[in-house]
Amino acid sequence: MISQQDNIYAHAADQIADFQFDQRVAGVFNDMIRRSVPGYAQIINTIGDFASDFVTPNSNVYDLGSSLGSATLSIRRQIEGRECQIYAIDNSLSMIERCTENLSAYVSDIKVNLLCADIRDIDIENASMVVLNFTLQFLPKSDRDSLIKRICDGMLPGGLLVISEKLYFEDEQIHGLLDKQHLNFKRANGYSELEISQKRSALENVMRPDSLTVHKQRLTDNGFSHFSVWFQCFNFASMVAIK
Numbered sequence: 001m002i003s004q005q006d007n008i009y010a011h012a013a014d015q016i017a018d019f020q021f022d023q024r025v026a027g028v029f030n031d032m033i034r035r036s037v038p039g040y041a042q043i044i045n046t047i048g049d050f051a052s053d054f055v056t057p058n059s060n061v062y063d064l065g066s067s068l069g070s071a072t073l074s075i076r077r078q079i080e081g082r083e084c085q086i087y088a089i090d091n092s093l094s095m096i097e098r099c100t101e102n103l104s105a106y107v108s109d110i111k112v113n114l115l116c117a118d119i120r121d122i123d124i125e126n127a128s129m130v131v132l133n134f135t136l137q138f139l140p141k142s143d144r145d146s147l148i149k150r151i152c153d154g155m156l157p158g159g160l161l162v163i164s165e166k167l168y169f170e171d172e173q174i175h176g177l178l179d180k181q182h183l184n185f186k187r188a189n190g191y192s193e194l195e196i197s198q199k200r201s202a203l204e205n206v207m208r209p210d211s212l213t214v215h216k217q218r219l220t221d222n223g224f225s226h227f228s229v230w231f232q233c234f235n236f237a238s239m240v241a242i243k
C-alpha cells in the first residue's frame with residue numbers, strides 16, 4: 001500500500017482546524033495510523049484470522065469506515081472461495097478513491113462493494129461479520145447506540161462484530177498513565193511535540209472515546225450475547241461481540 005510520510009502537523013499553524021479524513025489525510029493515512037495506534041498491524045492481521053473462523057458461505061461482511069481498505073484486504077485474503085460479498089463503506093471520497101486502487105492491486109474471487117456513504121444510512125443484512133475498526137469514536141455519541149442496534153439486527157446468529165477504539169478511562173490516574181504511554185509511543189515513532197499537540201487539538205472536537213464499561217453496556221443492551229476485549233495496548237483496545 002503506497003503512503004507518504006505523515007507530516008501534516010509538523011509546521012506550526014496559527015489556527016488548528018478540526019481533523020477531517022480529507023485528501024491530505026488519505027494520502028498519508030497508512031503511515032499515520034501505524035505510527036499513532038499501538039498494535040494496529042496486529043489488529044488488522046487478527047481481523048483476517050477472525051474472518052477465517054466466522055465468515056460463513058453466502059453471507060455478507062461489512063467493513064464500516066474502511067479508509068484505505070486494510071481490514072477488507074486482510075479479511076478478503078482469508079475467505080477466498082466462500083461465495084461471500086464484502087461491503088466496504090466510508091464517507092470520505094478521498095479514502096474511497098485510494099481504497100479502490102489498493103483493492104485492485106490484488107486478484108480475488110471475492111466481490112467487494114466499495115461505497116461512499118454514511119454508515120448510519122446503509123442497510124446491514126445477512127452479516128456473518130462486521131468490523132468497526134477505529135470508526136465508532138468519530139460518530140456523535142448520540143448516534144452510537146442506534147448504529148450498534150442496526151448492526152446487531154442485521155447479523156446472523158453467531159455472527160461476529162469486531163470493534164476497535166481509543167479508550168477513555170473513568171479513573172483519572174489510569175487515564176493519565178496510559179495516555180502518557182501512548183504519547184511515548186508516538187514520540188518513539190518520530191512525531192515531534194508540536195505534531196502531537198497540534199493533532200491532539202485537531203481531534204478534540206471530532207473524536208470522542210468511550211470507556212470500556214460504556215462499550216460493553218452498549219453492546220449487551222443492543223442484542224449481543226458475548227463480549228470480550230481481545231487486545232489492549234495502553235489506551236487502545238479491540239473488542240469482540242458475538243450475536
Ligand SMILES: C[S@@+](CC[C@H](N)C(=O)[O-])C[C@H]1O[C@@H](n2cnc3c(N)ncnc32)[C@H](O)[C@@H]1O
Nearest residue numbers: 021065066067070090091092118119133134138
Ligand atoms: C480511523 S479511520 C478507520 C481506519 C480503518 N478502519 C482501518 O482499519 O484502517 C475512520 C474512518 O471512518 C470514516 N468515517 C467516519 N465517520 C463516518 C461515517 N459516519 N460514515 C462513514 N464513514 C465514516 C472516516 O472517513 C475514516 O476513513
Ligand SMILES: O=C(O)C(=O)C[C@]1(C(=O)O)C=C[C@@H](O)C=C1
Nearest residue numbers: 032033036037134166199203207
Ligand atoms: O489519538 C491519536 O493520536 C490518534 O491519532 C488516533 C487515531 C485513531 O484512533 O483513529 C486518530 C486519527 C487517525 O485516524 C489515526 C489515529
